[in-house]
Each structure stands twice: as C-alpha cells, then as structure tokens.
Amino acid sequence: EAQVTQNPRYLITVTGKKLTVTCSQNMNHEYMSWYRQDPGLGLRQIYYSMNVEVTDKGDVPEGYKVSRKEKRNFPLILESPSPNQTSLYFCASSREVTSGGSDTQYFGPGTRLTVL
C-alpha cells in the first residue's frame, strides 16, 4: 500500500529538549516536504526536498532542520524546541514532474507536538 508514515503521532516535550520526527514514504517519490498546521493559518511549508541531499527552505523554516540522506526518509529535527513550535505537523511526498508543477502530494497522518 502506497503511504507516508510519520512517527511519533503524538509528542509532549519540554523547551530545549532536542527531538526528531521521522517521515518515510514507499512510493519512490523525489519530492518530500514538511508542513505545520495552525488554527487560522492553514498549512505552511517548513522545508522541502527535491531529492537526496537537496533541501530548501519553505515559508517558515526558523527553528527547524531537515536532512535527506535516503530517498524514502525525510526527518524533521527541532534542535531546541520552543512553545511556539506547538503545532500539528504533516509530512508529504510527491513525484516531481518537469512541467506543470508537481504531481499529487500524499500526506502522512500528522504528528501533534506540544512543547511545554
């Protein structure tokens, strides 16, 4: 079954304690990205990756890091989480096409993060 998986699904942590949210896809997609969803703000893209070792900032990258060492995995790293990073996070992947923008994005189930 084609899917994007995220772990953990729920996480409560404290300010300053480094954490990693994993994301994995089994569709051999080139394009992967991370979003955060906040009430009234919709989805905002944090980082995206065109392929292995190629990453770029989205609209709200501050306080986050990513890496793309393998095509299937795209972890999101919070080196020193703060309460304003409390949010619902989604990972997504898609096949990138050279014209007409991207193909369909497939979203993971979400990770609800609370930073105290």
Next chain:
Amino acid sequence: GNSVTQMEGPVTLSEEAFLTINCTYTATGYPSLFWYVQYPGEGLQLLLKATKADDKGSNKGFEATYRKETTSFHLEKGSVQVSDSAVYFCALKLNYGQNFVFGPGTRLSVLP
C-alpha cells in the same frame, strides 16, 4: 510573493445544497492549482487539480476551473452530502522544484 486567499469559514449548508468555496491566488508565473480536503483527524487528500488556464479539475462531484483572467480556482459542488463535511484547502505550486503555498482552509459543515 505567492499567496492563496480563500473565503472565510465556517460554511454551514443543508444536505443537497449548492456549494461554492472561493479561491484566488497571486503568483509570479503560471502555477498549478489544487484543492485538498482534510477530514477530521486525518491528513490532507488531493481532491482535484488543474495545471493550466481553462483546465477543469473534477472529482467526487466537485469541480473547479482554472481562470487565469481572474486568478481564481473556485470549488463547486451541485449537491453536498453530510459526508462532505471537512476542511478544504486551495493551494498552488509554481514550477519544478519550488514550494507549495496553501490557503488558510475553509471548514464546511453539512447538516442533514
């Protein structure tokens, strides 16, 4: 910069009513346009898309037409069902290798 504007919600309709959710965009170029739907407790799913002007995307009775002249991509459905209750997001993506931009979402509630 690039941006997407959607009508404010929530939108509350009775079953079998006609639905329109407005979406307009600003983009430096000619984007692909998307509507995504998010059901309670789930991630987003693609509902429909259009990649060039005058294209019409359609799926599950929903339609949207890419209007370059008005920079719009309004979502419509002729007869909504209770199961259509969800949050709907309009989004754009410009070119190869660029990022997605989403609107704030519009919550739809359909009452029996």
